[in-house]
Amino acid sequence: KQEVTQIPAALSVPEGENLVLNCSFTDSAIYNLQWFRQDPGKGLTSLLLIQSSQREQTSGRLNASLDKSSGRSTLYIAASQPGDSATYLCAVRPVRGANSKLTFGKGITLSVRP
């Protein structure tokens, strides 16, 4: 059974710091991996989707990498801002197919201090 782990559960950093959020998964046979952001009391907003054949994806100050062989993905946030404060979740899709299901980590709650 696929398990997705995000450690630490919470992180507090000063504004301007470059930071890395980690996501690890136990089964490397994944089809893709998706990073989400969740603000308090809100839904999940998709940040980046990485296909299994890709090594990284970039969107603005965000860069996500994928290393299937080691079962790891990282989300790099450059020059963090207080507006980046949120919970960040990663999710893996195990196989290609219409009914393949996402497995989520429990998220990392990020606080960026002004």
Place this chain on the structure above:
Amino acid sequence: NAGVTQTPKFQVLKTGQSMTLQCAQDMNHEYMSWYRQDPGMGLRLIHYSVGAGITDQGEVPNGYNVSRSTTEDFPLRLLSAAPSQTSVYFCASRFTGAMNTEAFFGQGTRLTVV
């Protein structure tokens, strides 16, 4: 861009009452799903559908029913609400093809059963 729309946003039920949580998407996605999010438990899949007329159980289906009569709508029914169903419920959708399988989430329904 409406995306995935959930109604209501908040609901309080008495034990034993029934209700339907509504979910609609305007992206012509084949795959739709319902999750519940609880503190310390992460997101857990309740039911999902890969197209109109097709539904299947997820990880925690007991106490919930679904149907999919159209591509756009995927309602979740609680037949007899229990306090254990107090949670935040999210609906999600995506394409089922080989590419472009990014998942999109609604803003959630916060349900309290007293």
